[in-house]
């Protein structure tokens with residue numbers, strides 16, 4: 265099987281960890297590098313979390329440090345869902361791997377060149393690292409095959425009535441990525457709120473008993489409590505959606521659209537405005553907006569993959 269070369273850009277919090285662990289076990293994907301960005305927690309946490317999850321799971325891939333702050337708005341973290349440390353206050357054993365010092369944008373550019381135009385980028389945090397890379401390397405857009413993001417929503421939001429966390433976290437960066445010319449797959453809240461594990465499924469993953477599976481259960485307890493308080497459907501595996509979409513698009517449905525990010529709105533800052541349900545007249549329509557998932561097949565696949573640890 266020809267494996268797809270993949271880059272993973274993450275603000276490593278609890279659902280990012282599940283996404284990374286799932287990605288590593290999907291035989292269709294070949295993980296070439298990981299970059300960390302500030303988002304769910306400060307970069308000092310998300311960088312170490314990515315390194316430490318790799319150590320825990322035996323993921324032998326370099327992790328690069330990226331942006332400490334969004335481009336123009338202040339950093340906003342999510343301690344209520346991810347804990348102050350980003351992994352639900354679980355203490356992970358520190359990775360003994362030497363810390364990479366090459367910045368995320370340089371490492372991504374090098375990996376894109378090495379993959380000869382085939383690299384697909386999965387980005388599951390604020391898009392600051394990608395926007396910085398596009399700003400620094402104008403030819404990068406010709407070297408990346410596709411960008412798959414967790415971010416935005418065709419309808420609604422989660423941090424404001426209009427905006428989703430990752431896009432609100434750096435709206436200007438998101439707009440640069442949507443306007444880069446590279447095809448984008450947008451897994452927003454429309455689909456990610458439907459891609460959940462029930463509390464019983466989370467418990468059964470923990471019951472597999474391996475250090476990785478116990479970490480998945482324990483680190484997600486705060487998030488689970490958050491979703492229960494806010495009438496969520498279960499534990500939303502937001503960031504696993506673009507990962508699973510890349511390997512198993514048959515589990516998902518969606519529509520081609522134009523997507524523009526609101527960067528000035530008083531009430532709508534960070535909204536991903538789509539033309540799906542309007543006139544379909546945006547000049548640039550190269551985003552595939554994922555809208556639904558076969559929840560049971562998705563949840564079964566996540567459990568099957570985590571069970572292999």
Ligand code: BDR
Pocket residue numbers: 277278279280304342345388389414422428429430502503
């Ligand atoms: C997104 O925000 C973060 O808190 C999650 O990791 C996910 O990427 C969901 O809105």
Ligand code: CA
Pocket residue numbers: 274275276277279280304388389503
């Ligand atoms: Ca994330």
